[in-house]
Amino acid sequence: MRKVTTFLSFMAMLLMSIAPLSAQQNLWHRVDVVSPEVNADGSVTLRYFAPTAQCVEVTGDFLPERTITTADGSFTAPGVAPLTRLDNGVWEYRSEPLRSELYNYSFRVDDLSGLHDPASSYFMRDINSQMNYFIIPGERGNLYMAQDVAHGTVARVWCDAGDRPRRMSVYTPAGYESGKGRYPVLYLLHGMGGDEEAWLATGRMAEIMDNLIAEGKAEPMIVVMTNGCTKHVAAPGYSHEGMWVPYGSGSMDGSFETLFPDVVKWVDKHYRTIARKSSRAICGLSMGGFHSMQISKEYPALFDYVGLFSAAIFRGDNNIALYDNLEQKLAAQFAAAPKLYWIAIGASDFLYEDNVRFRALLDSKGYPYTYVESEGGHVWRNWRCYLAEFVPQLFKR
Amino acid sequence: MRKVTTFLSFMAMLLMSIAPLSAQQNLWHRVDVVSPEVNADGSVTLRYFAPTAQCVEVTGDFLPERTITTADGSFTAPGVAPLTRLDNGVWEYRSEPLRSELYNYSFRVDDLSGLHDPASSYFMRDINSQMNYFIIPGERGNLYMAQDVAHGTVARVWCDAGDRPRRMSVYTPAGYESGKGRYPVLYLLHGMGGDEEAWLATGRMAEIMDNLIAEGKAEPMIVVMTNGCTKHVAAPGYSHEGMWVPYGSGSMDGSFETLFPDVVKWVDKHYRTIARKSSRAICGLSMGGFHSMQISKEYPALFDYVGLFSAAIFRGDNNIALYDNLEQKLAAQFAAAPKLYWIAIGASDFLYEDNVRFRALLDSKGYPYTYVESEGGHVWRNWRCYLAEFVPQLFKR
Numbered sequence: 001m002r003k004v005t006t007f008l009s010f011m012a013m014l015l016m017s018i019a020p021l022s023a024q025q026n027l028w029h030r031v032d033v034v035s036p037e038v039n040a041d042g043s044v045t046l047r048y049f050a051p052t053a054q055c056v057e058v059t060g061d062f063l064p065e066r067t068i069t070t071a072d073g074s075f076t077a078p079g080v081a082p083l084t085r086l087d088n089g090v091w092e093y094r095s096e097p098l099r100s101e102l103y104n105y106s107f108r109v110d111d112l113s114g115l116h117d118p119a120s121s122y123f124m125r126d127i128n129s130q131m132n133y134f135i136i137p138g139e140r141g142n143l144y145m146a147q148d149v150a151h152g153t154v155a156r157v158w159c160d161a162g163d164r165p166r167r168m169s170v171y172t173p174a175g176y177e178s179g180k181g182r183y184p185v186l187y188l189l190h191g192m193g194g195d196e197e198a199w200l201a202t203g204r205m206a207e208i209m210d211n212l213i214a215e216g217k218a219e220p221m222i223v224v225m226t227n228g229c230t231k232h233v234a235a236p237g238y239s240h241e242g243m244w245v246p247y248g249s250g251s252m253d254g255s256f257e258t259l260f261p262d263v264v265k266w267v268d269k270h271y272r273t274i275a276r277k278s279s280r281a282i283c284g285l286s287m288g289g290f291h292s293m294q295i296s297k298e299y300p301a302l303f304d305y306v307g308l309f310s311a312a313i314f315r316g317d318n319n320i321a322l323y324d325n326l327e328q329k330l331a332a333q334f335a336a337a338p339k340l341y342w343i344a345i346g347a348s349d350f351l352y353e354d355n356v357r358f359r360a361l362l363d364s365k366g367y368p369y370t371y372v373e374s375e376g377g378h379v380w381r382n383w384r385c386y387l388a389e390f391v392p393q394l395f396k397r
Numbered sequence: 398m399r400k401v402t403t404f405l406s407f408m409a410m411l412l413m414s415i416a417p418l419s420a421q422q423n424l425w426h427r428v429d430v431v432s433p434e435v436n437a438d439g440s441v442t443l444r445y446f447a448p449t450a451q452c453v454e455v456t457g458d459f460l461p462e463r464t465i466t467t468a469d470g471s472f473t474a475p476g477v478a479p480l481t482r483l484d485n486g487v488w489e490y491r492s493e494p495l496r497s498e499l500y501n502y503s504f505r506v507d508d509l510s511g512l513h514d515p516a517s518s519y520f521m522r523d524i525n526s527q528m529n530y531f532i533i534p535g536e537r538g539n540l541y542m543a544q545d546v547a548h549g550t551v552a553r554v555w556c557d558a559g560d561r562p563r564r565m566s567v568y569t570p571a572g573y574e575s576g577k578g579r580y581p582v583l584y585l586l587h588g589m590g591g592d593e594e595a596w597l598a599t600g601r602m603a604e605i606m607d608n609l610i611a612e613g614k615a616e617p618m619i620v621v622m623t624n625g626c627t628k629h630v631a632a633p634g635y636s637h638e639g640m641w642v643p644y645g646s647g648s649m650d651g652s653f654e655t656l657f658p659d660v661v662k663w664v665d666k667h668y669r670t671i672a673r674k675s676s677r678a679i680c681g682l683s684m685g686g687f688h689s690m691q692i693s694k695e696y697p698a699l700f701d702y703v704g705l706f707s708a709a710i711f712r713g714d715n716n717i718a719l720y721d722n723l724e725q726k727l728a729a730q731f732a733a734a735p736k737l738y739w740i741a742i743g744a745s746d747f748l749y750e751d752n753v754r755f756r757a758l759l760d761s762k763g764y765p766y767t768y769v770e771s772e773g774g775h776v777w778r779n780w781r782c783y784l785a786e787f788v789p790q791l792f793k794r
Binding site: 052111115116150237 | 506519527531564631
């Protein structure tokens with residue numbers, strides 16, 4: 001039978017037929033513009049097609065931070081850099097060589113900000129923002145990139161602990177499915193407004209775990225990522241409660257902590273876990289650090305490893321019984337001698353002073369903990385680093 | 398211990414601190430603008446903040462199609478509708494009441510097209526495009542929404558059939574993990590440029606399967622979604638081969654078909670499958686329909702159920718041995734009497750004539766098949782419908 005078209009003409013027809021959401025010029029612009037382009041010298045080139053724009057800028061965490069002052073105080077924000085217009089209507093920016101890292105960016109065209117890069121399918125959602133990203137190879141960037149190593153499995157499962165089924169993400173290490181062994185478990189919690197997708201998308205946890213395990217730096221372990229917003233059963237798009245907006249949703253009312261022992265029981269029942277305190281860890285960022293602190297002190301028999309990443313230590317709702325008697329409960333927890341109590345925060349994090357106060361409390365009682373202070377603020381760059389630093393210490397004591 | 402701040406002040410600080418990629422005004426615009434808003438009458442309201450824009454438009458598959466004529470011929474594209482500027486710099490559009498469906502959209506501001514909705518975290522990637530979406534409830538829309546029913550598990554696993562490990566997505570139905578039963582398997586293939594994420598994100602397959610199974614319309618089954626682009630081992634972001642651009646990548650050179658029996662063996666080994674022809678189905682869209690046709694005729698003992706969705710029937714590369722002798726191989730396949738050979742295509746699909754020719758070939762030989770012709774073209778709306786129509790027919794004959 002004769003082939004009526006060549007592959008190339010098939011592609012041309014396909015390109016036209018799958019123009020579902022773009023004017024034609026936009027369709028072709030996707031084909032023409034390469035962005036991001038990571039260069040051999042460790043710089044990145046970003047491009048944006050905007051033929052009649054007056055000004056195109058990029059903002060991202062690879063640029064020096066700015067300080068912005070408002071009536072509510074000062075805060076830092078990522079820097080901004082201009083793109084240069086080329087003759088064909090494409091604007092271009094080339095950075096200096098960058099330190100190896102995963103970086104985020106978005107564009108600003110005239111007065112429209114937060115624009116995604118239409119040439120790239122490399123993006124991640126954090127809460128209600130979609131951000132493009134690129135990775136500069138090297139020591140740190142390589143940790144966040146998929147490598148040619150054995151990969152774990154990532155599953156979205158529905159856990160029916162508590163009042164109703166909730167969606168969660170579970171990482172099982174390479175070899176779990178084909179073997180029969182039992183594994184320790186890390187419970188890895190997200191921040192305010194995040195969900196069970198956060199550590200996978202923006203946290204790059206599967207790549208970090210695969211790489212650390214392949215290098216022999218971390219024990220093979222199961223990692224469970226719950227959804228800590230008990231108002232919702234799942235991340236946007238996966239809940240039967242309609243199109244809820246994640247921004248600002250969170251649970252610091254004791255409800256998440258209360259159901260946690262049932263989550264642990266469910267995991268121990270459904271996975272081949274080593275179901276004992278010395279093979280269980282809990283850590284989280286921001287609200288998830290708060291949750292980790294609360295859960296580990298509320299149930300001192302559950303976790304021997306605790307990690308607080310930029311933890312929102314004193315930020316729970318008022319008049320929640322579970323949050324009362326903190327000192328007394330910490331006393332019980334530390335009497336049971338956890339093997340590792342690990343606290344990390346950036347020097348410019350807005351929760352820094354809370355953590356100073358919390359450490360002062362621990363110091364006053366003589367409770368042992370490890371403290372890591374990094375540069376920077378309340379940002380994923382730090383949380384990825386903290387995870388990569390915390391995980392190699394687990395289940396070895 | 399005194400709580401130093403209220404929850405609300407924590408949120409305000411958090412909102413400022415997590416402004417990683419946006420100028421501040423953009424951050425607050427995310428909080429202020431609600432979009433999309435699905436109204437009680439089945440219409441949708443979309444909003445976009447663009448205070449100094451001259452013209453803001455929306456394009457999407459809920460608007461009447463336009464015909465665009467170029468030097469290469471005519472093709473259809475989604476319609477365009479203008480938004481109206483409100484006093485606060487927000488532009489707004491309210492549709493007519495819409496038929497129940499999942500719809501895509503993107504914005505155009507002056508000469509920038511393909512802009513995502515920064516107020517929404519409801520988006521899906523198709524090949525290299527990111528599209529926002531909304532769902533109008535009702536008979537069809539409800540099928541694509543998570544419902545309060547038992548949910549299956551969705552896993553991303555690495556299959557080491559063939560020359561190197563490749564990532565694939567596997568849906569296991571509710572009850573699989575906690576039970577011991579064996580299940581039939583559907584192999585569900587994507588199109589040119591797609592990957593192992595396509596049917597989950599844009600195809601809404603997990604919601605469709607959960608809902609059809611919960612309603613008793615479909616048998617509980619395992620669904621395996623491979624990556625049919627053998628040049629790459631995984632979707633963008635999950636491959637060690639760097640930041641490759643999915644646009645146009647595909648495999649119609651026999652390589653994917655050749656490794657498929659090993660994929661089936663791998664699945665039969667790693668999952669509790671019913672490992673026989675009468676409990677195996679294969680279907681796919683566009684290139685995946687081509688693959689389904691090629692694989693099912695090449696290995697006539699493997700599949701009793703075959704579905705070709707807008708299949709790119711005659712579009713394989715030239716001079717590929719596996720694609721030769723089609724008539725002879727179809728004769729062997731139909732001699733083995735598959736239980737269902739199902740062909741569906743839209744009346745305005747650019748591959749329509751290919752499918753007419755293919756059906757003429759089947760007719761000339763007297764091979765039995767089922768044919769469904771829908772409205773519309775080479776679009777996901779059709780492929781979701783075809784999946785929902787095909788799956789209830791599986792494993793019942």
